[in-house]
């Protein structure tokens with residue numbers, strides 16, 4: 257009987273890690289004599305060499321699928337370039353060093369198509385990763401990712417005991433995604449927005465429109481996380497080269513953002529109106545990647561039809577709305593990103609400030625001379641503010657509805673305009 261494989265998946269709780277876990281679960285008996293360990297960040301911070309070594313010491317992996325990364329959308333990539341660079345460099349350096357030190361046989365690390373040069377020809381392929389600077393918005397993340405390829409090659413040449421390689425997936429979607437409205441990838445962001453608009457519609461609220469930023473014309477290749485999970489395992493079992501391999505659907509399977517919107521709205525049975533706000537920027541028109549190399553090595557490769565995979569993804573979000581990873585932001589009627597608040601806390605806080613104001617008002621009235629201009633000015637304003645009490649908006653949720661929905665503040669003197 258062959259030696260048991262111990263496969264350690266860093267970042268095992270993220271979108272891709274869950275895709276791999278689901279594929280392994282479906283394989284059941286087909287993958288005996290293997291032990292899969294899916295790490296989360298609370299198992300150890302991979303930015304620390306000590307913590308990373310402790311994990312490798314504990315599990316003694318024979319194989320590593322390295323997914324863990326500081327990942328984010330456009331806004332956080334632009335705002336935190338230093339952290340995206342340093343955290344990812346540290347994570348990658350520690351994981352690859354431990355693979356080398358602890359006798360791991362193979363390490364498959366994850367790059368991304370968004371690290372390719374900004375100015376390039378299409379379709380992009382595996383030979384083009386280092387051909388020019390990445391887009392300035394994500395250069396911290398992109399350069400840190402590119403260094404995995406550099407380091408993998410260096411380890412293979414200099415040490416050669418562990419086989420290091422890398423894969424390059426295109427845009428990924430599926431269950432367990434990150435549903436931040438302000439800073440998510442396109443599909444989870446659209447699912448969350450559609451859900452909010454749908455809930456408004458079902459609650460018979462006025463605003464049933466789903467507003468999409470841009471024309472909806474840009475084209476993208478999307479890969480379902482469970483298909484990607486299967487491909488990661490295939491790479492671990494079969495791919496022997498050091499050079500990266502693009503894991504993508506065919507070029508012909510590229511879809512427009514409008515196509516994705518249609519699939520999502522159909523899957524979620526959204527009955528409202530879809531509006532494309534063409535005053536907003538579209539971003540790059542296309543980023544087509546070639547999967548020629550993959551298909552030459554994996555003949556007969558098929559992918560789950562996107563409509564079906566979108567249905568699974570939307571249903572997962574609906575079923576897991578309360579626990580799905582998301583921040584507390586939401587999109588306002590006019591397309592801004594605003595913060596939603598816990599409505600119970602919000603009500604308590606509103607009442608607290610209201611009664612505090614009343615007490616202050618009472619004592620000020622008691623000890624001030626109402627005839628003075630100062631008194632009239634101050635209390636005149638305050639009286640006007642209080643007229644805002646319950647001004648047009650009922651309590652409860654806006655969009656998200658119920659406990660999870662953004663709270664509409666009912667006291668103007670404490671409400672922030674973005675809460676509405």
Ligand SMILES: NC(=O)c1ccc[n+]([C@@H]2O[C@H](COP(=O)([O-])OP(=O)(O)OC[C@H]3O[C@@H](n4cnc5c(N)ncnc54)[C@H](OP(=O)(O)O)[C@@H]3O)[C@@H](O)[C@H]2O)c1
Nearest residue numbers: 267268269270271272296297301302323324325366368428
């Ligand atoms: N999502 C995409 O569209 C896409 C596209 C191309 C490539 N990729 C690549 O695919 C890989 C996985 O992405 P994903 O979308 O699955 O990411 P994700 O959902 O954000 O998950 C990230 C994972 O990394 C872990 N992690 C983050 N910082 C860590 C740290 N300091 N120490 C230990 N673990 C840490 C997280 O653990 P916790 O959950 O416990 O925090 C989580 O398991 C990444 O390398 C990413 O660059 C993603």
